[in-house]
Structures are given as C-alpha cells and as structure tokens.
Amino acid sequence: MSMLNIILFGPPGAGKGTQSEKIIEKYDLFHISTGDLFRKHMGEGTDLGKLAQEYIDEGNLVPDELVIKMVKVKIQSHENAKGFIFDGFPRTVAQAVALDEMLTSQGLNISGMLALEVEDEELRSRIRLRGKTSGRADDQNDERINNRIKIYKQETLPVADHYAMKGKYHGINGTGSIDEIFNHICMVIDLIK
Ligand code: ADP
Numbered sequence: 001m002s003m004l005n006i007i008l009f010g011p012p013g014a015g016k017g018t019q020s021e022k023i024i025e026k027y028d029l030f031h032i033s034t035g036d037l038f039r040k041h042m043g044e045g046t047d048l049g050k051l052a053q054e055y056i057d058e059g060n061l062v063p064d065e066l067v068i069k070m071v072k073v074k075i076q077s078h079e080n081a082k083g084f085i086f087d088g089f090p091r092t093v094a095q096a097v098a099l100d101e102m103l104t105s106q107g108l109n110i111s112g113m114l115a116l117e118v119e120d121e122e123l124r125s126r127i128r129l130r131g132k133t134s135g136r137a138d139d140q141n142d143e144r145i146n147n148r149i150k151i152y153k154q155e156t157l158p159v160a161d162h163y164a165m166k167g168k169y170h171g172i173n174g175t176g177s178i179d180e181i182f183n184h185i186c187m188v189i190d191l192i193k
C-alpha cells in the first residue's frame with residue numbers, strides 16, 4: 001500500500017491545526033506541524049528554540065536551513081508511519097524542493113496539497129480572536145499579524161504554484177463550519193489516496 005503524504009496548506013489563521021487533528025484521526029497519519037514543533041522547542045528552551053524565537057515572535061519566517069533539518073529528523077524517525085501530514089510546511093519554494101528530495105530519496109512522494117482558501121479580513125479577525133487565548137506573541141498585534149499575511153503572499157504562495165504545476169493542488173473553501181470543511185477535505189483525500 002502506498003503512503004498517503006498530504007500537505008495542508010493555507011495562510012495563517014486558515015484552520016490548518018483544527019483540520020489536521022481531524023485528518024490524522026480519520027486517516028491515521030503522522031502529523032508534522034513546524035509551528036507546533038518550534039513552539040515546543042521554545043517552551044523547552046532548546047538551542048533551536050532560542051534561535052527560532054525572535055523570528056517567530058515578529059511573524060517572520062525561520063531560516064529554511066533550520067526548518068528543513070528539523071523536518072528531516074522527524075521524517076527519518078517515523079519511517080513506519082502510514083503517511084505524513086505536513087502542516088505549516090513547506091512555507092518557501094526552497095523548503096518544497098527539499099521536501100520533494102527527502103521523500104524521493106526514500107521512494108516516496110507527495111500525494112496532494114490541500115489548500116484552505118480564506119479571505120484576508122476573515123484571517124485577521126480569526127487570529128485576533130485566537131490571540132486572546134493562545135498566549136502567542138505573534139497573534140497579539142496587528143502589525144505582526146499583517147506581517148505574517150504579507151510574508152505568506154510573498155514567500156509561501158509560490159509553493160502552491162510549485163505543486164499546481166505537478167497537478168497536485170486541491171483548493172478547499174476554508175469558510176463554513178468545521179465539519180463542512182472537513183467533509184470537503186475527506187472527499188479530496190479519498191480521490192487521491
Ligand atoms: P500560523 O500558520 O497560524 O501563522 P504556525 O504555527 O504554522 O502559525 O507558525 C508560527 C510561526 O512559526 C510562523 O509565523 C513562522 O515564524 C514559524 N514557522 C512555522 N513553520 C515554518 C516554516 N515552514 N518555515 C519558516 N518558519 C516557520
């Protein structure tokens with residue numbers, strides 16, 4: 001049986017974390033969220049956490065080299081997984097190229113990219129709301145939130161083109177109820193798996 005390797009893509013606040021939890025439960029995939037991994041490192045005060053902190057708090061991207069190394073370790077230590085769901089990664093074309101190479105070298109590939117599509121104004125209001133309880137510095141002020149959306153458009157959107165050119169892009173309307181969105185995601189996964 002081939003592995004199901006999914007990239008869950010979308011701007012900050014699109015609902016990737018919420019949908020990831022439902023997807024991993026239903027399809028038994030191993031979740032790799034680079035945002036969660038960095039927050040864990042920061043919480044534990046590791047060297048990597050210390051290096052990443054400033055970038056993250058300001059809403060900037062962590063340098064590719066650090067991100068790629070961290071993901072590589074995760075993939076290699078879970079070779080027996082039924083598949084992976086990549087959440088918040090790849091966020092630059094360089095990361096996408098590195099991911100493709102990592103998978104190819106193990107005889108694997110990306111099954112598809114599921115892209116949650118949500119309007120900017122809705123994103124800003126969701127992130128501000130999350131900021132009230134998340135304790136995340138990068139959720140707290142409009143300048144940082146706007147910076148993340150700007151960087152998403154400049155650095156991260158080209159990753160969607162990268163997978164669209166391979167015929168792997170699947171757009172999902174990211175507004176509506178959590179279950180409506182999840183149902184749409186499942187329809188696409190059942191088609192590509
Ligand atoms: P969100 O998508 O809600 O903004 P994440 O939890 O995915 O949040 O990521 C939080 C922050 O962690 C990002 O703004 C960025 O600073 C850093 N980060 C996460 N993933 C990556 C990545 N693949 N490349 C570079 N930086 C990343």
